[in-house]
C-alpha cells in the first residue's frame with residue numbers, strides 16, 4: 001500500500017503540480033503593520049474569465065489543493081464565483097483569511113457555496129491591545145473571537161495561524177489558551193519575512209531570541225501533554241493533504257515542482273515566499289508555464305542544490321526550517337545563501353531539545369503564509 | 370447605525386488599505402482648485418466620460434506632486450439596494466488620525482496621509498454612472514485637500530466682480546442659485562453657484578471654481594481670483610447690506626465646509642483656516658430681492 | 674452487496690485526483706487522505722450516480738491489459754472497500 005507521503009514525494013520528483021496558492025487580491029480589510037504584500041505592484045488583475053480558465057486548467061492537470069489567499073480573499077469582487085467554481089471542479093479548497101468579515105451571511109455563504117476544506121485565520125495576539133496594534137483596525141480582536149465562535153457553530157473547520165512577533169511573543173501561551181478554549185488548532189510561525197518588494201521594514205517586528213526559545217519550549221510542552229493524553233499512537237496517522245512531508249527525495253521542498261503561487265496580476269512564482277518571476281497568465285496558460293518556464297526549471301534544480309548544501313549542516317539542517325525563497329529575498333537573489341533566521345532557529349531549537357534530552361525524529365513545520 | 374451599514378452589506382469588508390483590482394489601465398489628470406490630481410486604474414470608457422464631464426479641468430500631463438487616487442473594482446453585491454424616492458443622499462463618513470473613509474451609493478473610498486494625501490475609490494459603477502461616483506469622491510478629496518493646504522471648500526455662490534471674487538454663503542434655500550443668476554444678468558461672472566474653493570496665497574486668499582456641477586456652469590472655471598468678501602445671503606423684500614461679525618462669519622463658513630466640518634480630527638485645523646479667511650475678507654450680510662440693482666448696492670457699499 | 678448492476682455515486686465530501694499509477698482521495702468531513710490504486714481511481718472518476726458498475730467496467734477495461742473476469746473481481750472488491758470507507762454510496 002502506497003502512503004500519501006510517497007505520493008507527495010512522487011509529485012516533487014516528477015514535477016506533478018499538486019498545490020496552488022492563489023493570491024486573489026491585495027485588497028484587505030485589515031492593515032497589518034508587518035504585511036508582506038507588495039502594494040506597489042502594478043499590473044492587470046486577472047479577470048473572472050481568466051480565473052475560471054485557470055481552474056479548468058488546474059483541474060485537468062490534476063491539481064488537488066487550491067489555497068485562496070491575499071490580501072483578504074473574500075474581498076475580491078468575484079470571490080464567490082471563483083470559490084464556487086473551485087468547488088465544482090473538485091478542488092480541496094483552503095481559504096486564508098483574516099476572519100474579520102467572516103460572520104453572518106458571509107460565513108454561511110462561504111460554507112454553502114465554496115465548502116472549503118479549511119479556513120485558516122490569523123491571530124495576532126491574546127489581547128485586543130496587541131492584536132489590534134498589529135492589524136491597525138480597532139475592534140478587530142473582539143470581532144475575530146466572535147467570528148471564530150460563529151464559524152465553529154456553523155461546523156466550519158478552522159485553523160489559527162500566528163506569526164510570532166516582538167509585539168506578541170509574551171502572549172504565546174495565552175494565545176494557545178484562547179485557541180484551546182475555542183477548540184481550534186493554532187500554529188505559530190516564528191519568522192517575520194521581508195516585504196515582497198524586498199523592503200525589510202517588517203523585520204523590525206521580528207521576535208526576540210528569548211521569545212522564539214520560549215515558543216519552542218511551549219510547543220514541546222504542549223506536544224508532550226497531548227501525547228500523554230492521547231496514549232499510544234496509532235501506526236498510521238491521517239494527515240491533512242499538504243502537511244505530509246515527503247521522505248527521501250532529492251529536493252529540499254516542493255516549490256516549483258509540486259506547488260506554485262500566483263499573484264493577483266497573474267504572475268506565477270514557485271512559492272508564495274519565493275518570488276522568482278516564472279511567467280504570467282496574461283501571456284501563457286498555466287500548462288505552458290508549468291512545462292516551459294526556464295525559471296521554474298532552474299528553481300527545481302535549485303531545490304536539489306539546497307538539499308545538497310544543507311546536508312553539510314548535519315543534524316542542524318532539519319532544524320533550520322530553511323526556505324530558499326527567504327534566502328533569496330534576504331541575500332538579494334541567492335536561494336542557497338544561508339540566512340541568520342535559519343541558523344538562529346537551528347541553534348535555539350537545538351538548545352531547547354538539549355534541555356529536554358530527547359531528540360525528536362523530525363520537526364514538522366510549515367510556514368503560516 | 371455603524372459606519373457603512375446604510376450602503377454596504379458587509380461593512381466589515383471595508384478596505385483598510387489602498388489596494389484592490391483596478392478597472393483598467395487608463396488614467397486621468399485633473400486640475401482641481403490649484404491641485405493636480407492623478408486618477409489611475411480607469412477603463413477607457415470611464416476615462417473618456419470623465420474627461421468630457423470635466424472638460425477644461427483636464428490638465429493632460431500628470432504633475433510630479435499630483436495627489437494620487439486609484440480606482441478599484443467592487444462587486445455590485447457588496448452594496449445594498451436603496452430606494453432613493455424621497456431620500457436625501459448623504460455620504461457616510463468616518464475618520465482617524467491619518468485617514469478618512471467614505472461610503473456612498475455604489476462606492477466606498479479611503480483617504481490616507483502617508484504622509485502626503487493619497488486616495489482610493491472602490492466602486493461597482495460601470496461607465497454610465499461612473500462620473501457621478503467619481504465626482505462624489507473628488508468632492509470629498511478636494512475638501513480635505515484644501516483644508517490640509519490651509520484653505521477650504523465651501524458651499525457658496527462665487528461671483529467675480531471687477532476681477533475679485535466674493536463668496537455668498539447661506540443655508541440651503543437662501544437663494545445662492547437665484548442670486549447667481551441675478552449676478553450673471555448684471556454682467557458679473559459666476560465661479561460656481563454651489564461649491565467654491567479658497568486657498569491661501571502669499572497675498573491673502575484666492576477663490577477658485579471646482580469642476581463640480583451646480584446649476585450654473587461658468588465659462589472661466591480655472592482662473593483664481595483674489596477673495597474680496599464673505600457675504601451671508603438671504604432673500605428679502607428689499608436689497609439691504611449690513612455688517613457681519615467675524616465670529617458669526619467663522620461659524621457660518623464652518624457650517625458650509627462639507628465633510629471636513631464633521632471630522633473631529635480636523636476640526637481645529639478647519640477653524641484655524643476659516644479664521645484666517647475671515648480675517649482678510651470684507652464681511653457682509655446681504656438681503657436681496659428678486660429684481661435688478663443688487664450689484665450697484667454691493668459695489669458701492671463694499672468698496673466704500 | 675455491490676454487483677455489476679449496482680449504481681454508485683461519490684459521497685459529497687469526496688475530493689479526488691488521478692496521479693497514475695495512483696489516485697488521491699480526500700474526504701473533507703473526516704478529514705482523511707487515502708491513496709488508491711490506478712483501477713480504483715479510474716473507477717471512482719467514472720462513478721456518476723447513473724452508470725451501473727458494468728458500465729464503469731466497460732469504460733475502464735480498455736485501459737488495462739487484464740481479462741474481464743479478473744478486472745470485474747478486482748473492481749467489485751475495490752468498490753466494496755470504497756463503499757465501506759464511505760467514499761462511494763449505493764444509489765440503486
Ligand SMILES: C[S@@+](CC[C@H](N)C(=O)[O-])C[C@H]1O[C@@H](n2cnc3c(N)ncnc32)[C@H](O)[C@@H]1O
Pocket residue numbers: 028032034035036037069070071072073096097098120121122161162163191192193194195202368369
Ligand atoms: C498575507 S496573509 C493573507 C491571508 C489573510 N489576509 C491573513 O492575514 O490571514 C497570510 C499570512 O501571512 C502572515 N504574514 C503577513 N505578513 C507577514 C510577514 N512579513 N512575515 C510573516 N508572516 C506574515 C499573516 O499574519 C497571515 O497569517
Ligand code: SF4
Pocket residue numbers: 028029030031032035036037070071072098135
Ligand atoms: S497580513 Fe493578511 S490581514 Fe493583515 S494586512 Fe496582510 S493580507 Fe491583510
